[in-house]
Amino acid sequence: MSLHELTIAQARELLDKKEISSKELTSSVFDQIERVEDKVDAFLTISKDEAEEQADAADKRIAAGDISPLTGIPLAIKDVICTKGVRTTCASKILENFIPPYDANVMEKLNAQGAVMVGKSNMDEFAMGASTEFSGFKPTKNPWDLSRIPGGSSGGSAAAVAADMCIGSIGSDTGGSVRQPASHCGVVGMKPTYGRVSRYGLVAFASSLDQIGPFGKSVEDVAVLMNAISGFDERDSTSIKEDVPDFTKSLSEGMKGMKIGLPREYFEAAGLDEEVKQLVNVAIDKLVEMGAEKVEISLPQTEYVVSVYYIIAPCEASSNLARYDGVRYGKRADDAESMIDMFRKSRSRGFGDEVQRRIIIGTYSLSSGYYDAYYGKASQVRTLIIEDFKDAFEKCDVMVSPVAPEPASLIGEMSGDPLKMYTADIFTVSANLAGIPGMSVPCGFTKSGLPVGLQIMGKHFNEEALIKTAYNYEKAAGINGKKPVL
Amino acid sequence: MAITKDDILHVANLARLEMDNTRLDEFSTQLGEILGYVEKLNRADTEGVSPTSNAMALSNAFREDVVRPHLTNEDALSNAPENEDGSFLVPKVIT
Numbered sequence: 148m149s150l151h152e153l154t155i156a157q158a159r160e161l162l163d164k165k166e167i168s169s170k171e172l173t174s175s176v177f178d179q180i181e182r183v184e185d186k187v188d189a190f191l192t193i194s195k196d197e198a199e200e201q202a203d204a205a206d207k208r209i210a211a212g213d214i215s216p217l218t219g220i221p222l223a224i225k226d227v228i229c230t231k232g233v234r235t236t237c238a239s240k241i242l243e244n245f246i247p248p249y250d251a252n253v254m255e256k257l258n259a260q261g262a263v264m265v266g267k268s269n270m271d272e273f274a275m276g277a278s279t280e281f282s283g284f285k286p287t288k289n290p291w292d293l294s295r296i297p298g299g300s301s302g303g304s305a306a307a308v309a310a311d312m313c314i315g316s317i318g319s320d321t322g323g324s325v326r327q328p329a330s331h332c333g334v335v336g337m338k339p340t341y342g343r344v345s346r347y348g349l350v351a352f353a354s355s356l357d358q359i360g361p362f363g364k365s366v367e368d369v370a371v372l373m374n375a376i377s378g379f380d381e382r383d384s385t386s387i388k389e390d391v392p393d394f395t396k397s398l399s400e401g402m403k404g405m406k407i408g409l410p411r412e413y414f415e416a417a418g419l420d421e422e423v424k425q426l427v428n429v430a431i432d433k434l435v436e437m438g439a440e441k442v443e444i445s446l447p448q449t450e451y452v453v454s455v456y457y458i459i460a461p462c463e464a465s466s467n468l469a470r471y472d473g474v475r476y477g478k479r480a481d482d483a484e485s486m487i488d489m490f491r492k493s494r495s496r497g498f499g500d501e502v503q504r505r506i507i508i509g510t511y512s513l514s515s516g517y518y519d520a521y522y523g524k525a526s527q528v529r530t531l532i533i534e535d536f537k538d539a540f541e542k543c544d545v546m547v548s549p550v551a552p553e554p555a556s557l558i559g560e561m562s563g564d565p566l567k568m569y570t571a572d573i574f575t576v577s578a579n580l581a582g583i584p585g586m587s588v589p590c591g592f593t594k595s596g597l598p599v600g601l602q603i604m605g606k607h608f609n610e611e612a613l614i615k616t617a618y619n620y621e622k623a624a625g626i627n628g629k630k631p632v633l
Numbered sequence: 634m635a636i637t638k639d640d641i642l643h644v645a646n647l648a649r650l651e652m653d654n655t656r657l658d659e660f661s662t663q664l665g666e667i668l669g670y671v672e673k674l675n676r677a678d679t680e681g682v683s684p685t686s687n688a689m690a691l692s693n694a695f696r697e698d699v700v701r702p703h704l705t706n707e708d709a710l711s712n713a714p715e716n717e718d719g720s721f722l723v724p725k726v727i728t
Contacts, residue, residue, distance in 0.1 A: 385691055479714035504663060
C-alpha cells in the first residue's frame with residue numbers, strides 16, 4: 148500500500164510510531180497529485196511549498212511528543228473556506244485573485260493541530276450546483292469514471308479523497324454539497340447540525356443553510372475530523388453553545404435497540420433509480436441483521452422540499468452576493484463610466500450563468516409584490532418540513548435513505564437543464580432546511596462500477612447516532628479498500 | 634404568475650446585473666420553468682403557520698461592545714482593486 152492510500156487513522160499510527168514522517172506522507176500525496184490530477188482536476192490551487200513547510204513543522208511536533216489527531220495529516224480544503232495567504236476563489240472569476248487576510252475558524256483549528264494543507268479544491272461557483280461543472284475554471288471528473296461528474300458542490304474535495312490526492316478533506320453543504328459528492332465518489336461525508344461548526348471565514352452562499360463538513364476514506368476518519376472542526380465560535384452569530392462529544396467514542400459495535408426510520412416518500416420518489424434503491428435496501432437489511440429495528444415513517448412535505456429550497460437558497464444568495472461590487476475585493480471592470488456601471492460590469496463579467504440565474508430568482512422572489520407569494524410562502528412550508536422531521540424522530544433514532552436518486556451523471560448531461568438538476572436534490576435539501584445532521588457512507592457499486600451512498604440523518608446535535616450507524620454498516624459491509632483505477 | 638422579460642430586466646437592474654438579449658431569452662425560459670415548478674407550493678396549506686428563517690430557532694447573540702484587534706488597515710486594503718491614502722478608491726460618484 149502506498150502512503151497516500153492510508154486513512155487518517157492508519158497514518159496516525161505510523162506517524163506516532165515514527166515509522167513514517169509527515170514529510171514522506173506529504174510527498175507521497177504530491178506524487179499522486181502529480182500522477183492523476185491532470186485526469187481528475189480536483190484542485191484550483193496546489194500549495195506544495197506551504198505544505199512542505201507544514202509537514203516539516205509537524206515532524207518537529209511529533210518528535211517533541213506534541214501530537215494532535217491531525218498533526219502531519221495532508222488535507223484538501225474546499226475553495227470556499229478562507230485560508231490566510233492562500234488564494235481563495237470560490238471557483239469564481241470574480242474572486243480569481245482574492246487572497247484572504249485571515250483564516251476561517253476551521254483553518255485556525257486545523258492549523259492548531261498541525262494539519263498539512265495540500266491545496267484548495269474545486270467546486271461549483273459559490274457552491275451553487277451539484278456537479279462541479281459550474282466551476283468558473285474547470286469541471287472536476289469522477290475518479291471512478293472520468294466521463295462523469297463527481298457531484299457537487301464539494302466535488303473537488305470528494306474526488307481528491309477518492310483519488311488519494313489527500314488523506315481527508317473539508318467541504319461545505321448547503322443542500323447536499325458534502326453528502327451527494329461523497330455518494331458519487333464512494334467516500335464518507337458528513338453535514339453536521341447547523342451551528343455545530345463555525346461559519347466564520349466560510350464564504351456565504353445561503354447563511355441559514357450553509358454548514359462546513361468533512362470527507363474521509365472511513366467513518367473513523369470523519370469522526371476524527373468532526374472532533375477537530377466542531378465547537379462554538381462567537382464570531383459566527385449562529386454558532387451554537389453545545390458541548391462537543393468525542394465523536395470517536397461512537398465508533399462502537401452493535402445496532403441493538405437502534406430504530407432506523409425509512410421515509411416512505413423517499414423510497415417511492417419518481418426518478419429513484421432501481422439499482423440505487425436496491426443497494427440502499429441491501430444496506431438497510433444489513434443494519435437489521437445487526438440488530439437495528441426498521442420503522443416506516445412518513446415525511447409528507449417531501450413533494451415541496453425542492454421548491455422551498457430553490458426559493459430560500461437563492462433569496463439568501465442574492466443578498467449575500469451583493470457584496471461583490473468591485474469596491475473592496477474581487478474583480479473590478481476597468482472600463483466603467485460610473486459607479487453603478489462599475490457594479491454592473493464587474494458583477495456581470497465576474498459571475499457565471501448559474502450564479503446569475505440564482506441571483507435573479509432570489510431578487511425576484513424577494514422583490515416588492517412577490518415576497519409573500521415566494522419567500523414568505525417558502526418560509527412557512529419550511530416550518531412544516533421541520534415539523535415533519537420532529538414527528539418522524541418521535542418514532543426513530545436515525546433515518547436511512549438514498550443520497551441521490553441516481554448515480555453520477557455524465558458530464559454535460561444535466562448542466563443545460565437547471566430544473567432537472569435541482570429536482571435531483573430531493574433527498575438532501577431537507578436536512579439543511581431542518582438544520583439536522585446528515586451523512587453519506589458508501590453502500591456498494593452499480594453494475595457499471597459507480598459508487599452509491601447510503602444517507603443517514605439524525606436529530607439535532609446527534610451526529611453520534613449517525614457515526615455509530617455508519618461505522619457498524621461499514622464494518623459489516625466490508626467494502627472498504629476498493630480504489631478507482633486511474 | 635409567469636415571469637416576463639420586463640420582470641427580468643427590472644430585477645437584473647435591482648441586482649446590478651447586465652442583461653443582453655441572448656441571456657434574457659435563455660433566462661426567461663429557464664426561470665419560467667423553475668418558477669412554474671415552485672408554484673406547487675400554493676397547494677400547501679399554510680394557514681396560520683409561522684415562517685422559519687432559522688431552523689435552530691436562535692434568538693439574538695449578544696456580546697459586550699468592546700474594542701478588539703481585527704484586520705489592520707493594510708490587510709483590509711490588500712485585495713482592493715484600487716486604494717489611496719488608506720481608503721478604497723472608487724470611480725467618481727458625482728460628475
